[in-house]
Amino acid sequence: MQPAVEIHDIVKRYGDYTAVDHVSLNVPAGTIYGFLGPNGAGKTSTIRMMMRILLPDEGSIRILDKDLATVNLDRIGYLPEERGLYKKMRLLDQMVFFGEIRGLPRSEARNRAGAWLERMGLADRAMQPVEGLSKGMQQKVQFIATVLHEPDLLILDEPFSGLDPVNANVLKDIILEYHRKGHTIIFSTHQMDTVEKLCDHICLINKGRVLLEGTLASVKQRYGKNGVSLSFTGDGTYLHSLPEVASYQDNGNEVFLRLKDGVDPGRVLDAARARLSVTRFELAEPSVYDIFIEQVSGDVR
Amino acid sequence: MKAVFVMRREYTEAIRRKAFIITTFVVPIVMASFLVLPVLFATMEPQNVVRVAVVDQTGNIAPQFVAALTDTLKNGKRSFTPTIVPTTAASYDETRAGQIEAVKRGDTDIVLAIPQGIMTGEKASYITREQRNYNVLQRFEKALNDVVLKQRLAAEGLDYERVKDLTAGVTVEMNQITAAGSVEKKSFMAEYGVVFVFVMLLYTSIQSWGVTIAKSIVEEKGSRIIEVLLSTVTPRDLIIGKLVGVGMAGFTQLGIWTLLGLVLTGGGLPVLLASKLGALNVPPVTFLYFVMFFVLGFMLFAALFMVIGAVSSTEQDAQQMQVLVTLPMLVPLMSLMMFMQNPNSAMAVGMSLFPPFTPLLMMARIILLTPPMWQILLGIGLMLVTILIAVTFAARVFRVGILMHGKRPSLRELVHWYRMAG
Numbered sequence: 038m039q040p041a042v043e044i045h046d047i048v049k050r051y052g053d054y055t056a057v058d059h060v061s062l063n064v065p066a067g068t069i070y071g072f073l074g075p076n077g078a079g080k081t082s083t084i085r086m087m088m089r090i091l092l093p094d095e096g097s098i099r100i101l102d103k104d105l106a107t108v109n110l111d112r113i114g115y116l117p118e119e120r121g122l123y124k125k126m127r128l129l130d131q132m133v134f135f136g137e138i139r140g141l142p143r144s145e146a147r148n149r150a151g152a153w154l155e156r157m158g159l160a161d162r163a164m165q166p167v168e169g170l171s172k173g174m175q176q177k178v179q180f181i182a183t184v185l186h187e188p189d190l191l192i193l194d195e196p197f198s199g200l201d202p203v204n205a206n207v208l209k210d211i212i213l214e215y216h217r218k219g220h221t222i223i224f225s226t227h228q229m230d231t232v233e234k235l236c237d238h239i240c241l242i243n244k245g246r247v248l249l250e251g252t253l254a255s256v257k258q259r260y261g262k263n264g265v266s267l268s269f270t271g272d273g274t275y276l277h278s279l280p281e282v283a284s285y286q287d288n289g290n291e292v293f294l295r296l297k298d299g300v301d302p303g304r305v306l307d308a309a310r311a312r313l314s315v316t317r318f319e320l321a322e323p324s325v326y327d328i329f330i331e332q333v334s335g336d337v338r
Numbered sequence: 339m340k341a342v343f344v345m346r347r348e349y350t351e352a353i354r355r356k357a358f359i360i361t362t363f364v365v366p367i368v369m370a371s372f373l374v375l376p377v378l379f380a381t382m383e384p385q386n387v388v389r390v391a392v393v394d395q396t397g398n399i400a401p402q403f404v405a406a407l408t409d410t411l412k413n414g415k416r417s418f419t420p421t422i423v424p425t426t427a428a429s430y431d432e433t434r435a436g437q438i439e440a441v442k443r444g445d446t447d448i449v450l451a452i453p454q455g456i457m458t459g460e461k462a463s464y465i466t467r468e469q470r471n472y473n474v475l476q477r478f479e480k481a482l483n484d485v486v487l488k489q490r491l492a493a494e495g496l497d498y499e500r501v502k503d504l505t506a507g508v509t510v511e512m513n514q515i516t517a518a519g520s521v522e523k524k525s526f527m528a529e530y531g532v533v534f535v536f537v538m539l540l541y542t543s544i545q546s547w548g549v550t551i552a553k554s555i556v557e558e559k560g561s562r563i564i565e566v567l568l569s570t571v572t573p574r575d576l577i578i579g580k581l582v583g584v585g586m587a588g589f590t591q592l593g594i595w596t597l598l599g600l601v602l603t604g605g606g607l608p609v610l611l612a613s614k615l616g617a618l619n620v621p622p623v624t625f626l627y628f629v630m631f632f633v634l635g636f637m638l639f640a641a642l643f644m645v646i647g648a649v650s651s652t653e654q655d656a657q658q659m660q661v662l663v664t665l666p667m668l669v670p671l672m673s674l675m676m677f678m679q680n681p682n683s684a685m686a687v688g689m690s691l692f693p694p695f696t697p698l699l700m701m702a703r704i705i706l707l708t709p710p711m712w713q714i715l716l717g718i719g720l721m722l723v724t725i726l727i728a729v730t731f732a733a734r735v736f737r738v739g740i741l742m743h744g745k746r747p748s749l750r751e752l753v754h755w756y757r758m759a760g
Contacts (some may be wrong), residue, residue, distance in 0.1 A: 085565070090565055090567075090568055113569070115566060117562045118562070119562045120561075120562070122561065122563065123557065123558075123561070124354070125351065126347075138340050138571055269755050
């Protein structure tokens, strides 16, 4: 099966600043692909190049097995990073418009929009201007407008930012629903727990370069299972300098330690118990969060 | 052609706006009142019977003066109820003062005091508190003048009617040869009114619909809707859709105005104005030109407004820059009076062929006189070429500028964008 997106060695410069620096990646069809990275990593620039909004200075992009110049962009649904709808336009009209410009016949767009509004509990506001809706509602409406034409490939730039947990959950359900239908979903985020729950593939980029790419399982495997997560009371900063510890991460209520290869975790437990009152100690594989933090803070290129 | 969807959206959103409905119906009323109100005010007759106390030091002018004041109101009543207040040469000042008190008390409205020296050029006085109607003063002056003239002529043994006939003035009437070759009576006032209404409507329509386009682009830019649009619609389709959609909304408004105009000029308005302004002659083809020059002017200026929308990040930004586009339209507006005196001078012809001025000035010339067809066609042709250039320029700057945020670009950057898009 052809990948949904193949990016080959793209570069994007703004003046002297290189926002995207020789990025290559493959998004297999039918996956949920998490595109991770800190602010300014080059996520949005990469996404904009996929959407033909920006042109890469170097490299090539193929989407849905077509060259970017010839791909039918209507097979893609795109949610930009910063949200917005036509404020004065009626809800239903707005959704129908976005469906129409993506190639849906007017009546079909109307039917689907109606069904979605019904599902979202917004049917009674269909004829009202969007500006009366809460921000979360507007985000949901915009999301629906993005998927109304049932695109084969869905590209979402920070879809969860600014959503409360309830609305984020609604969004997650819709994404999973699309996934089950066999569509490909790419989304950028820095909410690692969402990535952990949703994605089967991830790509971590920082300073315009790809640090990691692959299935979630393979990325984690590369990190190995030699991690321990422990909770305790007392000052545990000295754990950092233990000879067995490769990296130390304080997550607040717990500390995650990555151990050097071949180290016996029991020795670390002994070292911890020597000076702290340990309430929990468990062998763990690193979370995406841990990988993210370690990779990004270690990347001092 | 996705331009169709963009067009439909722009059109329906524009005509659904409250402002559209309000201006469509309020502007014609305002414009009509520009024409009608001055005439109405000028011809407004006093509605009340005016009480006049005549104090005459000569003793023999007042009776003839009063006899001449036979004017009636609309309801058939006499306009004035004059009373001759008895007085003598000696008690004149005292009587005059007494009547002024009567005005103060409200017993009478006007005191007309005629001094002994009226026959030799001394001024009579019109004293009032509330009756400041200039027409009444003029009426009194004329009546008094007639009486005094008659008496002066009689003293010299001359016949008043005979002298009046012999000294009758001469009037020169304005006439103009129309396109059809017939000679017609023209009134400068009426023409000025018509030109003013048409040119103002053109100016405000082009300007306000141009701003509508700039605003719609700034909105799409600010809300990042533009990214979604550009991910499926080509910039060319987007621009065409906007131009046509917003243009059609303007066209709809002008269509309504034209219908109202035809009804008014074909119906009630001329009857009301004909007597005062002379024939108000607006041939239907004028309305056709009006709509056409709107379309041309709109296309040209809207393209420029688009550039402004594309390079502005906020509505305030856009507002500041609008002056740059509005200015070329203000020049013909301000020179309109001068222009009308001599609409066929080389200067006037040249200005009306300069594309940014063409919509307003060619329109004015078409109303004032019928310019040779080649000039009208040349004006239209030059405009079409300019529109093509402006739209091409707009499309290229648009593509780059629309995605930029923050700092407003310098002219050099604009040129750079233009080259990049090429």
